[in-house]
Amino acid sequence: MTAPGRTELVRYDDAIVRKFVTATLLWGAVGMLVGLFIAMQLVWPQLNFAPYFTFGRLRPLHTNAVIFAFAGNGMFAAIYYSSQRLLKARMFSDLLSKIHFWGWQLIIVAAAITLPLGFTQGKEYAELEWPIDLAIAVVWVVFAVNFFGTIARRREQHIYVALWFYIATIITVAILHIFNNLVIPAGPLKSYSIYAGVQDAFMQWWYGHNAVAFFLTTPFLGLMYYFLPKAADRPVFSYRLSILHFWSLVFIYIWAGPHHLHYTALPAWASTLGMVFSVMLWMPSWGGMINGLLTLRGAWNKVAEDPVLKFFVVAITFYGMSTFEGPMMSVKSVNALSHYTNWNIAHVHGGALGWVGFMVFGMVYWLVPRLYQTRLYSTKLATTHFWISTVGIVLYVVSMWAAGITEGLMWRAFDDTGRLQFPDFVETSIRIIPMYWVRMLGGSLYIAGTLLGIYNVYKTWATRPQVYAEVEAEVPAPTWRKPKAAAPVDDRPVDRVLRPETEAPVHWHRRWEGLPMVFSVLTALAVIVASLFEILPTFLIGDNVPRIASVKPYTPLELYGRDIYIREGCYNCHSQMVRPFVDETVRYGEYSKPGEFIYDHPFQWGSRRIGPDLHREGGKRNHVWHWHHFRDPRATSKGSVMPAYPHLFSDRIDWAEIQDRVDAMAMLGTPYTKQALADAPGLARAQAEQVAKELAEQGGPAGQADREVIALIAYLQRLGIDIKSSSAESAGGK
C-alpha cells in the first residue's frame, strides 16, 4: 500500500554484496579443488599425506567449504542484494553487515585450519568444534538482527515470498545448529555430544537433513523467486503456488531426517515417519520446480541467448530431479540398496552441483555487471562455462549412480552355494575404480567451468569504473506507516525507523505477511512442533533403546582410541551399523542393537562404506594384523584404498588428557568406576601395556605401549563384543 505521487529515496548497500560474491567464488574454487583432490585419493591412496591431508580429514573440509563457504556466501550475496530491493530499504546496519561478512570468513578460515589438524566433533556437516560453533551462533545472530532490522525499516508492506524463504532459513538454521551442537567440552578444542547412540544419530540426521533443507534449499528457492523473474523480466508464474510451496516445504521437510537411518538401530516407527514425509515432499518440491520453469513461459527464446537463464533452467531441472530422487531413495526397499553406497554421492552432487551451484553461477552472472557497473566481459565464456559444467555434472552423477548400484548389488550377492559371492569387501572397491575415474573427469570439467567463470568475473571487475555510482531507488512512500519526508541523499543510510499506522482491512494471511515477527514465530512454530513430534518420543519412550546388561562403558584407553578414530575421520569411510539383512549378518556378524550405543558420544554409525562396516570388528583379527594394516593397508588388504597412518606409530599417547575426557564422559552420565574417575591414566597405561604385550607375542614389535596405534587397536578390538558375552567386563567400566 503506497501513497500515489509521494516518493522516497533509498540508497542500497551493494558493497557488501560485492564482498560476498568475491568470497563465494574464492571459496567455491577452494572447496571444489579439495573435492577433486579427495576424489583422486580414492584412486591413488598414495596421495594421502598423513597426518593432515588424509581422506578422513579432508572430506569434512570439502563438505564444509562447499556448503558453508561457497553456498553460504552465495546465499548471503543473494539475501543482501534481493532483500534491500524487495523491502525497499537499505540494510539495517552497515557495521553489522561487515561483522557478518568478516566473521563468516574467519569461521571458514578456522574450519580450514582445525579440520586438517583433526579437531572435529565427528558428526557429518557439524564437525566444527565448540568454540567455532559458538562463533557461528554469534555471527548468525548478527545476520538475523541485520535482516530483521531491515524488515522493520521496510517501505514495502508485503513481504515477498523470497523473503519468507530467507526467514525460514534464518530461524531454522539457528535451531538446528544450537540443538545438534550441544556438547560438553573436554578441552579447548575437544568435546563430547550430550546425546549418545540412537538419540545422537537421530539429532544428527534431524540436523543433517534439515541443513540440506534450510541451508541448501530454502535460501536458494528464495534466490529463485527473486532472480529468475528479474532475469526473465516477468513475474513468477503463480504467486499462489509459491505460498503453497513455502508452507508445505517448511512443514514437511523438518520431519524427513530419519530416512537417513533406515534399518539402523533407530526405532522403525521413526524411520517410517521420515519416509512418509519424504515421499510427501515430492508435492511441494515439484510445485516449486513447475512454478520456476513456467515463469519462463513465452520467454524460452531468451534461454537460448542468455547464459544466466541457461544456468537457472538447468538448476531448477536439477532441483526437480534431486527432489524426485531423494524421496525415492527414502523408500525403505530402495534405501536398502542405496544406503552406504556412492548412489548417495550421486544424489548429493546432483543437488549440490546442479541445483545450488548453477543457481549461484546464474545469480553471479546476472549480478556482476550490475555490481561492477559495467558489461560482462564475455557472454561466450559464460556460455562455455555452462556447457562444460553441465557435461561435468552428467559424468559425475551417472558414474556415481553406476558405482552405487554396483556396490549395493555386489554386497548383497550370494552364489549358488548360499555363500556371499564377493566375501572380500575390497572386491567391490576395486570394481568401482573405473567409475571413480569418470567421476574425476566430471568433477574436473565442473571445476574448469568454475575457473572460467572466475576469470570472466575478474575481467569484468577489471573494467569497473574508478568510483562506483551510488545505487538508489525512488520508491513510493508507504501509506501503511506514518508519513515521513523523503529521506535525504547523503552519505548516511537513508532509511529510518517508521511506525505502522492503522491499516485498511486486509486478508488474514496478508496481515501475517505484514507482521514479520508474527510470521517468523509461526514459521518457528511449524519447525519446532514438527521436530518435537519426532524428538520427544525418540527420547522419552523407554522401549526405543532397551538396555543390554552386558554393554559397558569404554575403558579410558578405548575412549582415547575412539577419539583417535574420530580425529582421523574414520566415520567418513566406515559405518558402525550392521543392518538386519542376511548379507550383512553373514558378512559382518550379529545386527546392531540400539542398546549397544548408549555410551557412544558421539555416535559413529557413518553414512557410507568406502571400507567395510566395523561394528563387529572386535576380536575378528589379532592386534598385529591391525598394526600392519595401519602401517600399510595394501600389505594386508590388496587393492584397499585406505590411507596409511605412519603418525600413529610415532605419536605418543597424551596420558594427561585422558582424565579430562573420562571426567567429561562421566558428566554425561557414563557410569565410570571410582578408580577410573580417580586415576584414568593409570588404568589406560595398564591396558596399553597389556595390548602392547599381546602385540609383541603375536609377532609385532615390542615397546609400543605409549604409541597412539595401541589405543586405536584397543578401541577396535572392543567394538561390538559386549553382546557376545553376558559376563563381559571392561577395565574401566562398572
Added chain:
Amino acid sequence: MRLSELMSALGPTGLTEIALLIFLAVFVAVAVRAWRAGPGEQDRNARLPLDDGEVQS
C-alpha cells in the same frame, strides 16, 4: 504422570497420527488461503521483484 510415561502410554503410532492430522489441517488452511486471495493482489505481489524503482546516480 511423568512426560516419559505419557509418551510411552500414547506410543509412537498415536503421536504420528496426530502429527499427520496437524499437517493435513495446515496444508488445507494454506491451500484455501492461497486460492481465495484476489488475482489483483497476487499479481501485484508477484511483480515486486520487477518494481524496485532502481536508478543509478
